[in-house]
Amino acid sequence: MTPEQIRSEIEAAIPGCSVEVAPNGAVPGQASLAVDRLHALEAAWFLRRHPGLLLDFCSNVAGVDWLDREISEKVKVRKLVDGVEQEAEETRKSKIPGRLEAVYHLFSIEKKQGPVILRVRTENRSDRVEIPSLTPVWRSAEFQEREIFDLYGIVFTGHPDLRRLLMWEGFTDHPMRKDYVPPPEDDGPQDPRGAVGKEAAAG
Amino acid sequence: MLGEGIVRGLAETARNFFGSFAEKERLTTVQFPEERRVPFEAARNFPFLVYDGDGKESGLRCVACLICEKECPPRCIHIDKSKDKKPDFVGKAQFYPAAFTIDVSVCMSCQICVEVCPFEAIKMDTAFELSTDDRFAGLLWGKDRLAKSNEHYHAIHPTEAAEVDERRGQEKAAAEAKAKPAAQPAEAR
Amino acid sequence: MISSLKEMPREAGETGGMAGSGAGSQLLEVAMGPHHPSTHGVFRMDVQLEGERVVRLKPVFGYLHRNHEQIAEKTSYLGSMPYTDRLDYLCSMSNNWAYALTVEKLTGLQPPERAEYIRVIMAELTRVQNHAGLIGFLLQDMGASGTPLMYAFREREKILDLFEWVSGARMMCNYMRFGGVRVDLPEGWVEGALAFVERAPRFLDEYEGLLRNSEIVMARTQGVGLLPAELAVNAGVTGPMLRASGVNYDLRKVDRYGVYDRFSFRVPLGEKGDVYDRYMMRLLEMRESVSILAQALRDLPGGPILDPKSKLRGLRPKAGEVYGRIEAPKGELGFYLISDGSTNPYRYRVRPPSLINLTVLEDMCLDRSVADVVVILGSVDIVLGEVDR
Numbered sequence: 001m002t003p004e005q006i007r008s009e010i011e012a013a014i015p016g017c018s019v020e021v022a023p024n025g026a027v028p029g030q031a032s033l034a035v036d037r038l039h040a041l042e043a044a045w046f047l048r049r050h051p052g053l054l055l056d057f058c059s060n061v062a063g064v065d066w067l068d069r070e071i072s073e074k075v076k077v078r079k080l081v082d083g084v085e086q087e088a089e090e091t092r093k094s095k096i097p098g099r100l101e102a103v104y105h106l107f108s109i110e111k112k113q114g115p116v117i118l119r120v121r122t123e124n125r126s127d128r129v130e131i132p133s134l135t136p137v138w139r140s141a142e143f144q145e146r147e148i149f150d151l152y153g154i155v156f157t158g159h160p161d162l163r164r165l166l167m168w169e170g171f172t173d174h175p176m177r178k179d180y181v182p183p184p185e186d187d188g189p190q191d192p193r194g195a196v197g198k199e200a201a202a203g
Numbered sequence: 204m205l206g207e208g209i210v211r212g213l214a215e216t217a218r219n220f221f222g223s224f225a226e227k228e229r230l231t232t233v234q235f236p237e238e239r240r241v242p243f244e245a246a247r248n249f250p251f252l253v254y255d256g257d258g259k260e261s262g263l264r265c266v267a268c269l270i271c272e273k274e275c276p277p278r279c280i281h282i283d284k285s286k287d288k289k290p291d292f293v294g295k296a297q298f299y300p301a302a303f304t305i306d307v308s309v310c311m312s313c314q315i316c317v318e319v320c321p322f323e324a325i326k327m328d329t330a331f332e333l334s335t336d337d338r339f340a341g342l343l344w345g346k347d348r349l350a351k352s353n354e355h356y357h358a359i360h361p362t363e364a365a366e367v368d369e370r371r372g373q374e375k376a377a378a379e380a381k382a383k384p385a386a387q388p389a390e391a392r
Numbered sequence: 393m394i395s396s397l398k399e400m401p402r403e404a405g406e407t408g409g410m411a412g413s414g415a416g417s418q419l420l421e422v423a424m425g426p427h428h429p430s431t432h433g434v435f436r437m438d439v440q441l442e443g444e445r446v447v448r449l450k451p452v453f454g455y456l457h458r459n460h461e462q463i464a465e466k467t468s469y470l471g472s473m474p475y476t477d478r479l480d481y482l483c484s485m486s487n488n489w490a491y492a493l494t495v496e497k498l499t500g501l502q503p504p505e506r507a508e509y510i511r512v513i514m515a516e517l518t519r520v521q522n523h524a525g526l527i528g529f530l531l532q533d534m535g536a537s538g539t540p541l542m543y544a545f546r547e548r549e550k551i552l553d554l555f556e557w558v559s560g561a562r563m564m565c566n567y568m569r570f571g572g573v574r575v576d577l578p579e580g581w582v583e584g585a586l587a588f589v590e591r592a593p594r595f596l597d598e599y600e601g602l603l604r605n606s607e608i609v610m611a612r613t614q615g616v617g618l619l620p621a622e623l624a625v626n627a628g629v630t631g632p633m634l635r636a637s638g639v640n641y642d643l644r645k646v647d648r649y650g651v652y653d654r655f656s657f658r659v660p661l662g663e664k665g666d667v668y669d670r671y672m673m674r675l676l677e678m679r680e681s682v683s684i685l686a687q688a689l690r691d692l693p694g695g696p697i698l699d700p701k702s703k704l705r706g707l708r709p710k711a712g713e714v715y716g717r718i719e720a721p722k723g724e725l726g727f728y729l730i731s732d733g734s735t736n737p738y739r740y741r742v743r744p745p746s747l748i749n750l751t752v753l754e755d756m757c758l759d760r761s762v763a764d765v766v767v768i769l770g771s772v773d774i775v776l777g778e779v780d781r
């Protein structure tokens with residue numbers, strides 16, 4: 001099934017659910033489905049039970065951080081210049097608000113098919129970062145969602161055991177975010193122009 | 204019978220034990236350091252800089268193009284480019300590294316610097332007994348420690364070094380052939 | 393079978409088998425690890441015991457975490473290749489392949505025939521040494537100290553020699569490149585590999601005969617650490633562990649990546665999904681790998697080893713995303729890349745089979761004794777470099 005077909009099926013089966021097909025420039029035919037976060041859990045159950053898809057295996061769950069972006073596009077506008085209608089080019093700047101995203105790669109072991117790519121997005125990157133956990137549907141998401149919570153700061157509501165996975169308890173930041181600033185390290189590559197280098201040159 | 208499986212397993216152990224006296228196959232270890240294996244030709248450990256002729260300083264092939272510094276994944280190469288230029292092996296004026304340092308405590312022997320270097324200037328050494336009691340300065344290798352002769356390169360990677368020498372010989376011949384009609388101005392290249 | 397499984401393996405909010413801790417029983421908390429000989433690395437299990445019985449087990453990760461993904465997002469595509477060696481440091485060749493395959497999918501590079509065969513050979517050699525080593529460790533965990541492990545390491549030594557011969561390094565091979573492999577096989581290598589393949593069956597027979605029929609091994613492994621197929625699929629378990637539970641899912645057959653469709657081999661399947669099945673699965677898979685190796689070495693074609701379009705520096709794939717995966721010795725090793733058109737990936741994610749296979753560790757260990765926990769963990773086959781990344 002193509003992503004468009006899946007989209008229309010989901011939208012038909014779950015009233016009020018909006019699905020967007022996100023295109024993929026690299027691999028044709030592997031567009032992903034961005035499901036709105038309110039209906040994500042229902043949509044996941046639907047995909048797993050769908051007799052034609054039977055997506056019983058959630059292989060990979062990845063977090064992605066999209067910063068605020070400004071895109072400028074050139075648009076043609078008709079303007080009245082000195083009473084004459086003229087076509088002119090104008091640059092419009094639009095701001096795409098940043099958000100966090102969890103990407104699920106779903107396969108079917110039963111049917112040996114896949115992947116269907118599901119994306120669930122948060123509202124923004126700062127305070128509204130809740131999305132529903134899909135661990136009740138696929139338990140393979142359990143550790144991976146914990147990892148995303150840890151490294152990206154997405155809060156998965158309904159997750160059975162949402163704790164940090166890799167960083168230690170008490171760590172406050174989210175190191176995989178694009179704007180993360182690591183603390184200064186003291187055992188990185190040595191700069192030969194620094195003190196150690198002078199010592200090495202002397203001895 | 205209970206215990207039969209264990210006895211059968213012990214028979215395998217006995218076969219391997221006594222077999223190890225007869226077959227090289229069953230005893231692959233060597234008694235290092237008295238006994239040493241010859242390293243494979245492709246073996247690699249840490250990079251070194253190749254120089255031609257006797258000039259440890261003057262014969263360095265490196266032209267300080269900084270490609271390896273940029274491509275090294277853990278960024279453990281530091282190069283200071285020279286201010287002046289000096290002629291390289293084909294007679295073209297090139298920069299040279301005023302300082303070239305590798306922090307071998309960070310280097311992971313990946314060989315990417317060797318692959319990206321367009322001047323055959325940096326190669327992988329096979330020496331591995333390099334321990335030192337100085338964790339910082341002792342592992343920060345400068346130009347004098349890194350520079351090794353082309354003969355050394357031939358000794359550790361003979362096939363590869365021969366290919367490199369042939370390629371450089373051709374380049375040099377081509378450059379000389381071009382230089383012959385020297386009446387032409389330089390722009391005619 | 394799978395479609396009819398119970399929908400929810402666990403109630404949300406419930407954190408495992410805390411039931412049974414009634415009045416009168418005293419619970420003992422034990423932290424196994426991070427420095428414990430049976431955890432195969434720096435890994436901790438917080439175990440709650442009622443007498444000898446495990447009532448709760450929480451794995452704790454992160455001791456070896458170095459944020460590989462972030463490092464990779466800050467270096468070029470090529471620059472991450474040597475770092476993939478260090479994920480599952482026993483299987484650097486497979487890791488290289490998975491990453492190269494993903495970037496090839498992203499950029500449309502096509503490795504030539506010879507390179508594809510070389511990759512299969514390297515991956516299967518890796519599988520043999522990984523499985524042999526794992527069985528050695530597993531038996532060691534059961535008390536067979538040393539002997540099986542040393543036999544495994546003896547054969548591994550020969551495979552590592554083959555790796556060093558071609559790539560220059562024994563473990564951190566950094567051998568594959570986008571669109572092929574880095575260097576061609578040196579002279580005499582194929583003969584060396586063939587010699588290994590010829591002698592491998594004898595080793596496998598001996599290795600199997602060593603302890604397969606041992607009453608102690610059977611008592612310690614049969615019926616221990618049961619993993620039902622439904623749970624295994626739902627929890628994303630892959631690789632030999634999934635097949636030990638009887639689910640026929642091998643990416644070499646399903647995805648047919650590389651040139652795996654040209655070789656005839658079987659996919660061994662277990663019945664019960666206990667530790668014994670997992671142990672046998674590795675033994676059987678080694679035999680299949682040896683048979684693939686013999687076929688690949690026989691059919692190895694000549695020709696170039698690198699796609700002429702491939703370039704070393706300044707790779708800038710088109711914007712887009714890709715998920716590539718291979719059947720690594722430990723399970724499905726996947727790479728997920730998002731390119732924004734620049735020289736380094738916008739998002740780089742590794743799907744670590746070792747970590748995800750541990751999801752079911754608690755389920756397998758509940759109600760068993762501590763000694764069984766050690767054996768069950770040993771049968772999962774983890775490498776902490778990959779679990780923690």
Ligand code: SF4
Pocket residue numbers: 264265266267268269270271272282319320321322323324325
């Ligand atoms: S070693 Fe090679 S790549 Fe590095 S600066 Fe010198 S010439 Fe350039």
Ligand code: SF4
Pocket residue numbers: 250274275276277278279280305309310311312313314315316317
């Ligand atoms: S071998 Fe790798 S890590 Fe070492 S200096 Fe060269 S590029 Fe850097």
